[in-house]
Amino acid sequence: MLHFAAKLEQRGSRHGALLSPAFSACALVLCALVSVALTGCERIAEHSTAAKTAASARTDVAKAADKTFWEAFHGGQYDRIAEALEVETRAYLADPRDALTAAHVGWLHMWRVGERARLSSTPATITDDALLARRYFEEAVSLDPKEARYKGFLAAATLAAGAINQNDRISVHGYLAMRDAIDAWPEFNLFTAGYALSGQPADSKRYAEALQWQWEDIDVCIGSKLDRARPDMRPFMHLETREGAKRACWNSWIAPHNFEGFFLNMGDMLVKAGDPTTAGALYADARLSSTYDQWPFKDVLEKRIQEAAANVAAFNGKGPDVARPRIMLESPFACMACHQQ
Secondary structure, X not given: OHHHHHHHHHHHHHHHHHOOHHHHHHHHHHHHHHHXXXXXXXXXXXXXXXXXXXXXXXXXXHHHHHHHHHHHHHOOOHHHHHHHHHHHHHHHHHOOOOHHHHHHHHHHHHHHHHOHHHOOOOOHHHHHHHHHHHHHHHHHHHHOOOOHHHHHHXXXXXXXXXXXXXXXXXXXXXXXXXXXXXXXXXXXXHHHHHHHXXXXXXXXXXXHHHHHHHHHHHHHHHOOOOOOOOOOOHHHHHHOOOOOHXXXXXXXXXXXXXXXXXXXXXHHHHHHOXXXXXXXXXXXXXXXXXXXXXXXXXXXXXXXXXXXXXXXHHHOOOOOOOOOOOOHHHOOOOOHHHHOO
C-alpha cells in the first residue's frame, strides 16, 4: 500500500498540479483504510471458521497405542518413550480430534523431560519435549475443555516454556492458567501447581506459595485443616476413595502410588524449605498406604527420613552437583514415584 502511495507522489512531482500534496495525503489515508479493512476481513474469516471438534469415538489404532503407553508408563520404562511416542503420534495423526491421544503424546514428552536425570548427559534438545508437551496439551484442552487435568498439565508446560525462553509474559500466562486449573479441580491441581513450582528458590515468594498449595491440597482432601506442627494422617485414612473429585487424593489405577508419591514430594519440599523435622512426619505418612510395601521407591523414602537434616543443604544446590541428592522434581523418579507399579 505504501509503495502504491509513493508511486502516486512520484507522479505528482512530474505532473505538478495533477497530484497535489493534499491528494497524496488522501491517498495515504485511503491506503491505510484499505489495509485495516483487509486485516479486519482476515480476522473475521479466522473467527468465522468452524472450530475443531472432538471425535465422538476412539479408533482401534488409538486403543492399541494406549496399551503401549501404559505398559511403558506403569512399568517405569523410560527407554520405551520413543516407541510409545511413535505409536501415540501415529494415532494422533490418524485422528487429531482425539483429546486423550493428544494428552498421551503430551504426557510422554513431559515424562521424557521430567526424568531427564536418568540420562548420562542431558542434550540441549530435551527442552523441545517441554515445548511439544505444551502444544499437545493445548490441543487436548481445546478438544476437551472440561477435563481439568489437561488444564493443569498445560499450565505446567506453559510455565516450563516461559522458563526455557526466559519470557516473562509466557510465565505469567502459565501461572494464571494454573490458578484457573486449581479452581477447576483443586484436589488434583493444587498438587500439580505446587509440584511444578517446587524447583523455585526456597526463599522465593513462588516457592512459599507452592508449599502452601501442598498444605491446602491435604486440607481439601481431608475436609479439615491438618495440624502443621504434627501432621498425622492416620485419623483420615478411612476417607480413601476412588470416586468423585477426591479420588485424586488417593491411589488409583492411573497412579498406583499417588499417596506415597505425594508425601515423598511434600517431605522434600519441607526439607528444601529448611524444616526437616516436619518433613520427617510427612515422609512417615507415606507408610500409611496399604500398598506401601509394594512401592518401588520405599527405600528412597526411608533414606530421606534418615538424612532429612543433611538434605537441607543438598536440596538447595549446595555440595557436589553430580552426587548430591535432589528433590523429587529433579530426580530420576519425578513421575514414577506416583505412577510406577
